[in-house]
Amino acid sequence: MPLRLDVVTIFPDYLAPLELSLLGRARREGLLEVHVHDLRDWTHDRHRTVDDTPYGGGAGMVMRPEPWGEALDEICSSQPGRTPRIVVPGPGGEVFDQATASRLAEQEDWLVFACGRYEGIDERVYEEFSSRYPLSVLSLGDYVLNGGEVAVLAMTEAIARLLPGMVGNEASLAEESHTGGLLEYPVYTKPAGWRGHEVPEVLLSGHHGRIEAWRHEQRLARTEQRRPDLMERYRTISSSE
């Protein structure tokens, strides 16, 4: 069963990169199917209005509930016998991290992404649809984008590359950053000397045990230096193992 993604957005062209490269191949190989929808297709006025002024005043505009209601009603019931998880990217969401990506890749076979814009989507859309479907508000990090589209591209890539059969070499998934909670070790390739910078001797030694130890040491040092917050979690996990 390929992972099905539906994306609802007022900027469908923003999602064009989902057709390219890694994800393009995943689609061609039937691991992934992506359907992008224009929210304005569920408006009925001449100007295809999707936003309006906020109750309670304040700057900016809010996305109206009606178009979202009609769009999500139609899309979320479009696969008989199947139930999607609705995912709304937003700065106020739970953190989307590697653990989230692998959990979604393992457990979900249908995700409906709702891309917010402006100051956000009318809260009643969350109320309505979280009572009818599993719904997650997910944040890429503590910064604000203008809309959810960029977040959907990032989340889609992070999830899709974990699907079995996606990345050519599954082993590279295991070694990369954030697996096991540590950052990745430094990598080198030919030439051994470049502008006076030499590749660390140990990597040319052919001693796999020493190379593995050096790489682990590098991951610890890097994580300590760049992400002390991850060290906390790593110490807790590795002390309990």
Ligand SMILES: O=C(OCc1ccccc1)c1cn[nH]c1
């Ligand atoms: O800004 C984000 O989403 C777009 C968005 C959604 C709703 C209203 C405004 C903006 C975001 C930040 N981290 N992860 C996602």
